[in-house]
Amino acid sequence: MKHRAYRLMSISAIIIFLATFLMASCSFGKKPSDPSHTPGTSTGATPTPTSKDPPEDNNGENPKEDPTIPSDQMIQNLMDSMTLEEKIGQMLFLAYRWNQDGESVLEMDNVLKDTLSIYAPGGFVLFSENIESIDQTVALINSLQAQSKIPLFISVDEEGGLVTRLNKAPELHSTNMPDAYTIGLTNKPEYAYLAARAVGAEISSLGFNMDFAPVADIFSNPENKVIGRRAYGTEPQLVSVMVSKAVAGFADQNIIPVLKHFPGHGDTAEDTHTGAAFVDNDLERLMSFELVPFKEGIEAGADAVMVAHIILPKLMDDPVPATLSKEVVTGILREKLMFDGVIITDAMEMSAVSTYYDDDEAAVMAVLAGIDMILMPRSVEEAFCAILSAVENGVITEQRIDESVYRILRLKEKYGILDGSIQGPDPELTLGCPEHKALVQEIKSAAKQD
Template sequence: YEHKKITKTMKENLQKYPVGGVILFSRNIWNRKQTKKLIRKLQKNAAMPMFISVDEEGGDVARIGNNKKMKTDTFPTMEEIGKTQDADYVYYMASTIGSQIGELGFNVDFAPVADVKTSEMNSEIGTRSFGDDPKKVAEFVSAYVKGLESQNICSTLKHFPGQGSSSGDTHQGSVDIDSSISKLRKIDFVPFVSGIEAGADFVMVSHISVSRVTETSEPASVSKLIMTTILREELDYSGLIVTDAFDMACITDKYSAAEAAVKSFNAGADIILMPQDLPEAYDAILSKVKSGKITEKRLNDTVERILKLKFQKGIMTLEDTAQKKMGD
């Protein structure tokens, strides 16, 4: 959790639990040499090449940019950019971020924020949104996605279905937004549609609940209506669906690690981000697959999406798969 270099336990766990990727935070990043070495060692000890991800949005959320020892460019908040800059600047910013994190070994950026901030009470999104105009946010989100893609870095639209109108913080507990489906379509979905059309590789699903739409208090990240019916079918999204972090209070207060992982996967998620207990979550899904309660087809759909993207981005090669088969 706090480590800045790989440990024996990490190496053992990467073999025992062949995860699809890892995320690094500020606490794992000290300087350029250390970060490159950590990523190189993680990849070397992984069963298959991994997604190496980071929250590098620019502004306040920049795990790398806000560390002076990393010697990378810094950028204003997205709120300020939304007020003072244009789409060309956003493209430049994203391509710069993509180039600089790519040099370190990262291949996934959990950015851009596609939330339309319509509530001044929103502390979780705060200055991370480009603003309250859906069309302008959509334009900037599209430019950001294209900027990252120009550097072969996977982009991520977050936080679907849009939590710009929320007044709570999902890190601390349950949050419900009072939005109808028509309001979501008119405002919140607009930047996500734009980002999907621009070629976004991931969509990160929030833990907010939208009770007026789902008629339940369950988080979007475990809702089949949100992830499958709306995101996959209505918005015609074919990329990877990743959850927001599953160690956040709005998940851990309601579900065990096993329950949350199985429920989310069954609802349509491809990647469970940061389960509170990895072995418990891993074993729960594996058990459901072995018993037939999670079908091989459902599992294969996700695996195919993951492998397709890793091949497209050059994260994985045919040589990697051949070596894996030889090892098996």
């Protein structure tokens, strides 16, 4: 099938409107270099710090829960105290892998400090470049939280198998769990639970509170290279039960599991990291196949879902990535699957989006589609200013922003992030412990015997 041109050929009135007002809407202030996955700086106006008071080390003085106030009211009170800029900041999920000299970022620096002050993001994801040792990783995560007025989601991609950030730092002596496909080969769902619980314990011990896992994709296309063994299997029934058990395993260690890559990246031949990727399935096929593990994972208690940049022409009037599609994000995930948790984009720096859309355009389209958090925009400044401008000029309502911020804060409250009430286990005793090492061998043995 020949697909239409990927990028919308006629930019909507929304984007034209934004271009007119972008420079006027973000006031000038101290400008950090954009914290990005690659060295570099951004251009244009920079907003002034979002906090009403200059951010400072909170020394544990993060928003506390009053046990006499219902959680919904506590969240609403917090939102009432926030500026529009602070609310938009909560919708940003950032990364900072290398500094401008191309060196790995292992500790707080001025760029990172300024970014947290100016944009007040809601989440931060660490990569192997940010992780070297136990003391260093704990210190970095603690400093990120200390510099944040509202505590952050601190996430990592720790799936097991090839997708691991911890195992690339030998000093951590962490456990590298088998990939999902190996776990699926055991045909024993309890191993999905035990593996997720072990991974959850290890990352929790370092201060993480979220994992971009489990993978809920079904490896249904033999030509698929981006998912492959990251999936639990090739059939929805097996993948569903494994995903559900993994959700429980992460949650038992107070780690927020994030189902990915909605609505299913397992039937693509292309890789969204490098370009556009298409899925030609219709809604009936999706509901009976690709979406089954997501539905089961949500019913098992998953509170967050990551949306892929795949294009589904049979579901869309315009061939846009799912992350920018209201038909997919709101129409399917929110309305058909009845999901009321936090929806996160896949990394916006990936070529499936960044090749075809400017950062400001993509950010606004994502919010209009129903996305709650924008992961790793190439330019934090452009994404932030575009959303702010869109709200100030009526393209996005503040009510729409409030809906996302409420979901974000509600999830942080549920997992004890807002008040810092949950402490992870001792990393020295948890990372690479004999119990976890034995589990790895047990899973591998069971996979061979099945």
